[in-house]
Amino acid sequence: MVRAPCCDQKMGLKKGPWTHEEDQILINYINLHGHPNWRALPKLAGLLRCGKSCRLRWTNYLKPDIKRGNFSREEEETIIQLHAAMGNRWSAIAAKLPGRTDNEIKNVWHTHLKKRVNPKPNKNTSKVQQNVEESKEDNLESSAPFDTNLSTQTSYNELDSPQPSSTSISSSITTSTNDNDNLWMEDMVFDNFPEIDDEFWSEVFSGENSGELPADVHENISQLPSGCGYDSNVHDDMDFWFNVFTRGEELTHI
DNA sequence: AACATCAGCAACCGCCCCCGA
DNA sequence: CTCGGGGGCGGTTGCTGATGT
Numbered sequence: 001m002v003r004a005p006c007c008d009q010k011m012g013l014k015k016g017p018w019t020h021e022e023d024q025i026l027i028n029y030i031n032l033h034g035h036p037n038w039r040a041l042p043k044l045a046g047l048l049r050c051g052k053s054c055r056l057r058w059t060n061y062l063k064p065d066i067k068r069g070n071f072s073r074e075e076e077e078t079i080i081q082l083h084a085a086m087g088n089r090w091s092a093i094a095a096k097l098p099g100r101t102d103n104e105i106k107n108v109w110h111t112h113l114k115k116r117v118n119p120k121p122n123k124n125t126s127k128v129q130q131n132v133e134e135s136k137e138d139n140l141e142s143s144a145p146f147d148t149n150l151s152t153q154t155s156y157n158e159l160d161s162p163q164p165s166s167t168s169i170s171s172s173i174t175t176s177t178n179d180n181d182n183l184w185m186e187d188m189v190f191d192n193f194p195e196i197d198d199e200f201w202s203e204v205f206s207g208e209n210s211g212e213l214p215a216d217v218h219e220n221i222s223q224l225p226s227g228c229g230y231d232s233n234v235h236d237d238m239d240f241w242f243n244v245f246t247r248g249e250e251l252t253h254i
Numbered sequence: 255a256a257c258a259t260c261a262g263c264a265a266c267c268g269c270c271c272c273c274g275a
Numbered sequence: 276c277t278c279g280g281g282g283g284c285g286g287t288t289g290c291t292g293a294t295g296t
Contacts, residue, residue, distance in 0.1 A: 017264070017290085039281065055282075056265065091284060102284070103264080111262055 014048040018057050022047060026054055027062050060101045067099035071108055079105055080113055 018026075029045035035058065038051035047054065060066070071079075075097055082093045090102035090109075097105065 015266075037281080050266095051281085052267090052283095053265075059283095060264080088285065106285075107263055 012048065013042075013050050013053075015053070018061075022049070023057070023062060026058060030058060030062075056103075060103045065099055066101065068104075071100075075100070076108075076113060079109060080117055083109060083113070084117075 025045055025047055029041065033044070035041055035055070038055045041047075041051055042049045042054050045054075049057075061068075078097060079093060082096055086092050088106075090106045094100050094102040094105050
């Protein structure tokens with residue numbers, strides 16, 4: 001069965017990074033009408049994007065309960081364990097990590113966790129590079145979460161398409177399990193916190209829209225502490241699912 | 255300071271599955 | 276039962292910033 005491509009390039013549909021305006025349009029539209037039909041949504045909302053692109057943008061970045069970046073040690077270990085059992089079923093893994101998306105988990109796996117789980121000697125890289133690699137790994141082991149997230153987050157203010165990274169930062173506060181993490185957080189939060197995010201979300205959920213929001217959107221909003229999308233309940237959820245999973249694993253090995 | 259290389263991440267692409275007509 | 280549309284998933288790509296030379 002051959003199907004017409006979702007995104008017909010002849011229609012002049014836009015590709016590439018989303019702009020702040022496009023994000024606003026999408027969020028406002030979904031807040032008002034939900035997303036019963038992704039294919040029709042961009043046309044109805046007045047976006048020059050294909051439905052898939054809209055869905056991806058919403059599910060991976062714009063949904064209110066999304067956490068961004070700064071994976072805690074617990075989350076990393078959970079991903080590693082789940083991946084060992086499930087393989088590349090990113091959506092299933094993401095389902096066990098509240099607020100995390102399959103795309104993000106997939107990226108983290110390929111960029112960080114895979115190296116840790118399957119450390120392979122570098123045949124082609126120079127010794128200097130190998131040392132760099134090793135020191136990076138050491139850093140990961142000794143001072144999680146990833147330092148690299150810092151560098152990318154500091155540039156959010158300059159982006160056309162700002163990410164709702166306030167949730168990522170706040171999530172680190174609540175998921176950090178040791179003093180080193182907290183120290184790291186203090187440096188990051190106050191030096192690099194992107195001011196745009198609070199404005200961004202307050203705009204999105206401003207009064208004129210919230211009166212007509214669907215019930216589920218209200219729920220999501222109510223789950224948002226001031227600029228934060230992650231609380232201890234979610235954390236408990238993760239523990240719960242992790243326990244369920246690990247118990248299941250144990251049983252399968254008996 | 256300039257250039258090269260690497261790492262991280264957002265987004266696209268194509269396939270598959272599910273469900274309704 | 277078959278077909279077709281829509282959504283979801285996983286793999287991959289390409290851009291951008293960071294780091295090294």
